[in-house]
Amino acid sequence: VSTPEPVGVAILGAAHTTHAWSYARALSSSDGVRLVGVHDVDEENARWIRQDFGVPYFPDPAALAGRPDVTAAVVCSETIAHRPMVELAAAHGLQVLCEKPLATTLADARACVAACADAGVQLHLAFVSRFLPLVSRMRTAVRDGRLGDLVGLVGGNRGRPPVPPAYPGWITDATAAGGGALVDHSVHVTDAMRHVSGLEVTAVSAECGSLLWGCMVDDLALLSLRFDGGAVGSIDPSWSVPEGNPWDYDFYLRLLGTGGSLEISDTAASLQVVSTRGNHRGLRLASFAEDADAAMLAGFLASVRAGGLLDPCATGADGVRALEVALAAYESAATGHVVSLGPGPAPGVSAS
Amino acid sequence: MTHELRVGLLGAGLIAGVHAHAYRASPGVRLVAVADPVATKAERLADQFAAASAADLDALLALDVDIVDVCTPPDRHADAVVTALDAGRHVFCEKPLARTLADGRRVVAAADAAPGVLMVGHVSRFEPDHRTARELTAAGDIGQVRMVTHTTTSSMPGWSESGWLADPARSGGPILDQGVHSFDFARWVIGSPAVRVTCVAPAAAPYALSTVRYADGSIAHIEVSWAHPAERGFKLACEIVGTEGRLTWSYDHLMGGVLHSGTGTEWFDVLGDRGFTAELQAFTDAVRAGGPSPVPAADALESLRTALGALESMRTGTTVDLTTWDVP
Numbered sequence: 001v002s003t004p005e006p007v008g009v010a011i012l013g014a015a016h017t018t019h020a021w022s023y024a025r026a027l028s029s030s031d032g033v034r035l036v037g038v039h040d041v042d043e044e045n046a047r048w049i050r051q052d053f054g055v056p057y058f059p060d061p062a063a064l065a066g067r068p069d070v071t072a073a074v075v076c077s078e079t080i081a082h083r084p085m086v087e088l089a090a091a092h093g094l095q096v097l098c099e100k101p102l103a104t105t106l107a108d109a110r111a112c113v114a115a116c117a118d119a120g121v122q123l124h125l126a127f128v129s130r131f132l133p134l135v136s137r138m139r140t141a142v143r144d145g146r147l148g149d150l151v152g153l154v155g156g157n158r159g160r161p162p163v164p165p166a167y168p169g170w171i172t173d174a175t176a177a178g179g180g181a182l183v184d185h186s187v188h189v190t191d192a193m194r195h196v197s198g199l200e201v202t203a204v205s206a207e208c209g210s211l212l213w214g215c216m217v218d219d220l221a222l223l224s225l226r227f228d229g230g231a232v233g234s235i236d237p238s239w240s241v242p243e244g245n246p247w248d249y250d251f252y253l254r255l256l257g258t259g260g261s262l263e264i265s266d267t268a269a270s271l272q273v274v275s276t277r278g279n280h281r282g283l284r285l286a287s288f289a290e291d292a293d294a295a296m297l298a299g300f301l302a303s304v305r306a307g308g309l310l311d312p313c314a315t316g317a318d319g320v321r322a323l324e325v326a327l328a329a330y331e332s333a334a335t336g337h338v339v340s341l342g343p344g345p346a347p348g349v350s351a352s
Numbered sequence: 353m354t355h356e357l358r359v360g361l362l363g364a365g366l367i368a369g370v371h372a373h374a375y376r377a378s379p380g381v382r383l384v385a386v387a388d389p390v391a392t393k394a395e396r397l398a399d400q401f402a403a404a405s406a407a408d409l410d411a412l413l414a415l416d417v418d419i420v421d422v423c424t425p426p427d428r429h430a431d432a433v434v435t436a437l438d439a440g441r442h443v444f445c446e447k448p449l450a451r452t453l454a455d456g457r458r459v460v461a462a463a464d465a466a467p468g469v470l471m472v473g474h475v476s477r478f479e480p481d482h483r484t485a486r487e488l489t490a491a492g493d494i495g496q497v498r499m500v501t502h503t504t505t506s507s508m509p510g511w512s513e514s515g516w517l518a519d520p521a522r523s524g525g526p527i528l529d530q531g532v533h534s535f536d537f538a539r540w541v542i543g544s545p546a547v548r549v550t551c552v553a554p555a556a557a558p559y560a561l562s563t564v565r566y567a568d569g570s571i572a573h574i575e576v577s578w579a580h581p582a583e584r585g586f587k588l589a590c591e592i593v594g595t596e597g598r599l600t601w602s603y604d605h606l607m608g609g610v611l612h613s614g615t616g617t618e619w620f621d622v623l624g625d626r627g628f629t630a631e632l633q634a635f636t637d638a639v640r641a642g643g644p645s646p647v648p649a650a651d652a653l654e655s656l657r658t659a660l661g662a663l664e665s666m667r668t669g670t671t672v673d674l675t676t677w678d679v680p
Binding site for chain 2: 271272
């Protein structure tokens with residue numbers, strides 16, 4: 001068995017601190033990978049990645065992206081700054097994995113896709129839910145026709161409010177993040193629904209608001225969807241989980257078809273713990289689910305080595321479509337109208 | 353990766369199939385041959401995994417396997433493990449370590465003298481639920497562990513060749529075959545040796561309730577059953593009580609999905625084969641590293657002895673003092 005050259009990876013932007021740290025952990029514990037450096041405009045955002053994994057900090061992203069030993073980039077800058085980092089990576093011929101959502105505007109999102117297509121490099125979106133084994137089993141069941149034709153898709157990805165000091169302030173800044181809970185979490189569920197069903201969203205209506213935590217962006221949201229072929233759906237992407245809840249985040253999908261139903265929830269893989277130690281009183285769930293971040297990074301690296309995007313990795317086009325649904329939802333919430341979408345890319349088809 | 357590890361499976365029953373499947377998840381590990389006294393069983397399993405079938409252990413050893421994986425009934429473990437260790441091979445031995453204490457001690461002595469790594473298949477230590485519980489308790493999340501209740505209940509398993517499992521003289525019944533997992537896990541989480549065991553069981557059914565006391569004062573309660581209705585399936589539940597908290601889980605809650613369709617209901621179990629895959633990965637990693645064994649024979653001997661003590665308690669109707677008890 002020959003040992004391949006290690007893939008040199010640069011982290012271009014670490015403003016999404018929790019995700020960047022988790023990806024850095026997955027990369028630093030993978031065989032055949034070298035984490036060459038981390039860049040962020042704010043050195044503080046790279047602090048824990050430097051400290052915990054010994055990754056050098058680069059104040060100049062071009063100096064990092066241009067190193068000859070870097071072949072791939074993970075972009076975790078503020079959402080509004082995804083585009084310049086993706087374009088920089090593409091300009092240096094790097095394969096790219098970009099944090100979700102792809103951008104704050106469709107123009108920026110499409111520019112990311114175009115930059116990577118023009119440079120002939122892969123663009124992956126960090127739609128980590130695709131790498132949950134339960135989602136994979138669901139997709140297989142749907143593809144095998146065990147549910148018949150889908151008629152209803154309900155999903156949710158709820159979480160704690162990502163507010164300071166645990167999270168950087170930009171995540172609850174509409175300009176930097178492109179919105180609040182709606183855009184932050186709905187893109188995961190939209191993508192997972194498209195991924196398991198093969199259906200495309202055709203129309204969106206939504207309600208949302210800043211109703212819980214007093215932040216400057218929406219923290220509660222509900223999307224209603226229509227899919228091609230007549231199925232309907234809904235998504236709850238809310239930051240609606242209070243302190244002391246047994247879990248911090250969940251992810252679920254419930255499908256109804258003409259031939260059956262299938263429901264999955266990621267909170268099942270957990271122990272129930274009550275501890276009188278520490279801050280958390282009352283019941284909490286201690287998850288032992290597989291590390292989907294690590295599986296996603298493994299999929300990215302395997303695609304880099306294979307020279308082409310491997311199933312079930314999400315493409316730039318998938319990122320554009322999930323953003324399109326979220327932005328349509330914001331439009332609907334603002335106007336009170338249902339927003340129709342044009343035809344999307346065929347699911348699973350790479351934009352490059 | 354230094355070189356390919358060649359595995360020979362001794363036994364072609366239920367657990368051998370699980371192991372054969374799990375080895376496929378380990379890079380650089382190849383199942384070379386399967387041996388079983390029932391030649392058709394060996395051939396069927398070997399064919400499924402593109403391996404050869406072999407007549408017996410000697411034939412496996414002659415195929416230059418690096419690893420012998422012993423999946424025979426427990427009363428056939430010791431001779432095979434000792435022979436393979438003496439032949440300089442690494443050995444994976446399915447639980448329980450042996451059917452008798454004398455056999456168990458023989459294996460421990462052979463492992464001490466042999467160059468190979470011997471690991472015993474206490475798979476609970478690698479199951480994500482049990483392992484997470486151990487990590488949380490070891491980190492002090494619920495304070496000092498004081499009580500463990502572990503229950504595994506099912507109907508009589510029907511998979512054993514010629515029904516050896518149903519013969520307590522060969523299998524030890526549910527107290528040894530199933531309960532040894534629980535005794536091993538409780539001891540691992542409590543971190544103190546067992547000093548006393550009491551076991552009560554009805555004459556009418558393969559069902560038993562054991563209570564174990566540990567040197568640090570902690571208590572474990574182990575329920576095992578092969579007497580529940582078949583349609584209820586296999587159930588596991590565990591409760592760990594500490595000085596500063598409590599931790600529980602149950603197979604009733606470990607279902608990440610449910611599919612209802614024309615062909616019936618299918619539950620998506622969140623454990624799957626993760627435990628066996630992690631167990632055999634830990635074993636082959638240890639073989640490559642030259643040890644130490646992730647589950648050494650000495651640990652397995654202690655768990656075997658507690659289970660045998662429970663059987664003795666059941667037989668005699670007395671509490672067995674494990675600090676002094678020995679097999680007559």
